[in-house]
Amino acid sequence: MDDECDYLFKAVLIGDSGVGKSNLLSRFSRREFRLDSKPTIGVEFAYRNVRVRDKLVKAQIWDTAGQERFRAITSSYYRGALGAMLVYDITRRSTFESLTKWLEELRHFGDPDMVIALVGNKSDLSEAREVAEEEGRGLAELEGICFMETSALKNTNVEEAFLEMITQIHRVTSQKSL
Ligand code: GDP
Secondary structure, eight states: TTTOEEEEEEEEEEEEEEHHHHHHHHHHSSSSSSOOOOSSSOEEEEEEEEEETTEEEEEEEETTTTTTGGGGOOHHHHOOOOOOEEEETTTTHHHTHHHHHHHHHHHHHHHHHHHEEEEEEEEGGGGOOOOOOHHHHHHHHHHOOEEEEETTTTTTTHHHHHHHHHHHHHHHHHHHTT
């Protein structure tokens, strides 16, 4: 960890293949959109320093790097993660229907206090929408997790979604250490 950082957080990205996880991560960590992403095997992660109130937090965000295609995500992927960004594609209903399975997996492997942020990505493709925004919001309310629609392509709400998750992680961990 950098000397100037107060905390290091690990958070994971999960969701079906092709929903836009790696592009969300490259937006957040490098502020660029990767047009042709070639998923490689093996976990990838990126760091970014974020200021939360008076603290400097180093967020370490893990990406499945295509492993979700082979159901090869194991408990080590979730180990030590304080947050999870659960992503679906608003233009592919099946990716929304898979959320139940991903939530079960998160609750099985993840820390009980893990902060979960539900993200409906590809909001720029509204003409191809198969999942209404209200459905995403409704599920998030039911599960007690936060929700946002994003577009990695247009860079809409990406920063906001990551920062919301990181701020909540900070809140949970600082309450724990009181
Ligand atoms: P992953 O498998 O979940 O990591 O998904 P990728 O990040 O590799 O993205 C899958 C495909 O969706 C790629 O062709 C991306 O260019 C595209 N994509 C990702 N995010 C967006 C978005 O917000 N809008 C649109 N239109 N396409 C996107």
